[in-house]
Amino acid sequence: MLLKTRKTTTQAKGRRFAIVASKYNGRYVNSMLKAARETLHQSGASEVLVVRVPGAFEIPVMVAELAGRKKNELSAIICLGVIIRGETTHAQHIAEAVTSALVHLQVEYRIPVVHEVLLLENAAQARARCLDAERNRGFEAATTAIEMAKVMGSLRKISP
Amino acid sequence: MLLKTRKTTTQAKGRRFAIVASKYNGRYVNSMLKAARETLHQSGASEVLVVRVPGAFEIPVMVAELAGRKKNELSAIICLGVIIRGETTHAQHIAEAVTSALVHLQVEYRIPVVHEVLLLENAAQARARCLDAERNRGFEAATTAIEMAKVMGSLRKISP
Amino acid sequence: MLLKTRKTTTQAKGRRFAIVASKYNGRYVNSMLKAARETLHQSGASEVLVVRVPGAFEIPVMVAELAGRKKNELSAIICLGVIIRGETTHAQHIAEAVTSALVHLQVEYRIPVVHEVLLLENAAQARARCLDAERNRGFEAATTAIEMAKVMGSLRKISP
Amino acid sequence: MLLKTRKTTTQAKGRRFAIVASKYNGRYVNSMLKAARETLHQSGASEVLVVRVPGAFEIPVMVAELAGRKKNELSAIICLGVIIRGETTHAQHIAEAVTSALVHLQVEYRIPVVHEVLLLENAAQARARCLDAERNRGFEAATTAIEMAKVMGSLRKISP
């Protein structure tokens, strides 16, 4: 299995996470999603809620919905998407707006939002970031979420 | 008829949608509008409210008005527009500001806002995205709206 | 008189509008202002409040002030300004920030804000957009404002 | 004295202003500060509160603090700073974020915020804008502040 040999932890024990993943460029996103989900489960997460949306631009509204409804249950929200630059600047504007929305959402709701919505130049870049067993960004996203959950938890324990 | 052979669904059954479409570059926008509207109706939408505004910059205020007044009735708001880059950077600034406003509107009102306000380089790009029967972005916009309506609906059912 | 032969309407009948116009590059802005004002009056506007501010960066605060104080009286706010790119990137930053502020203001106050604060490369571009009798952007701004006032009014009538 | 021969007014009579000026690139900022302060006093300002902060990025928080505490006393807040582009894009990001913050602050607090935080390419540009007796941007900033104070005051008088 993909992540068998990776260093995992039990630091996510009992925690709940959500993953919002777009469907567009599904081959790449699915691979990140699989790695992220496995990493969370292997680290002891008690629940991983996965929500699929059509494209990258649909990710922020779902993060807002989840943060608004489940802020106290969720330790972090992971966002996975792949945008490949086309012949117009549309992809660039989408990527900038999504990045801006995700940073403001985590600030507004004070919940960690992990940003792996990738704007890439071509399929080779997507393969290297999403299909490579060693450097899969889904794994990186999950470990970031776990680590943020832990840091936030510690901080809230010492000063509730 | 244009969309006869397309795969449609009944997933929009009973749902209401709004489309905010600009009039500028009307030939292209009208074609997207027709495809979006037909797709929604063929998928069972009970209502499709269409509002026309002069240009792309006028789209966000109308989305805000609709989201503010009809948030509980509407399943999603579709935005359609075509901006063709001119000799100044005005189009670029408009496109960036509109994209930013639409992402923040859907986050603020927690209603899906589908963004097909296209910044294009020339008429050929507009034809390929708006007049081509197979790849009409209005169709894509409608299917995105239907899918988001469904995902949002499911999420709200399991955790009201 | 400048706009005699233009197609005007009576659609602004009884409506009130505000115009916020900067003084910098006054020759161009004054010409747009004249066209916008005449168009509004010829279309039946009952009041056109004109406020002059020093430069483009001063426009948004005045729009906020007007929207905050007179939101229920005004049908739309028109912004007119001309920024000519200099040897630094200052003009670019100003133009981007003003565009962003204007789109967010219309969304926040739900009042149409027409954006004709132009970032131009040189005087020739300014002449073509502001001094040309046929394509004066002040005329365009006024017709956009009138049209938005009408659309907003209709929408509010059917669902108050 | 520097501004002796300039055209000044008594339009600032009895008004209070604040100036937030960064210390970085002090030679240029100090010269703008001197010109702005003298212009305000010569125009009859009853108080000019000057606050120095380390760099440009520190300006917005001080403007927020002043706007929040002294909104009803102050007629306008002037921001003075000089950023000289280095070998990274850091200066560019700072300049864009500061411009965006200042436009949103004046909109949120409805107080004029004059923006003379300059992103410059080199020392020659700084000299021309800050040390030149005729075109000192500090003078320009002060006259903009005075004019905005007057316009805002008039508007509030006719519709309190």
Place this chain on the structure above:
Amino acid sequence: MLLKTRKTTTQAKGRRFAIVASKYNGRYVNSMLKAARETLHQSGASEVLVVRVPGAFEIPVMVAELAGRKKNELSAIICLGVIIRGETTHAQHIAEAVTSALVHLQVEYRIPVVHEVLLLENAAQARARCLDAERNRGFEAATTAIEMAKVMGSLRKISP
């Protein structure tokens, strides 16, 4: 010891500070962190709370959490991070969004947020800014925080 010969002050006496530092590119960030921490302690700070987060994108949510919980205790929050531009534009978008978030956080919470989240082109730039004993940006960040704490304190004393 690194900062022995630097000019320090006792201006931070009795004050509390927080540092949010990312772990990515740890060698550079750790060196800035060491310099910032030492400077604060040598200047008399009574407490320096250090929170480590995975990457630059995780910094704003932690600043929001600290500002929200400890605004009245903390004199300033220092942010330290190093982003090295890769082959995609991801780093650029992250840097812009983080800069925007940090400026808006300090404005919203009215607490000084020192921004040393550096977007760099290569390792040489990182060495020069983070490992050089004379120009370590961590030292600069600490002195900026101390100075802002002092200015804010004075302002609040004269007009509480």
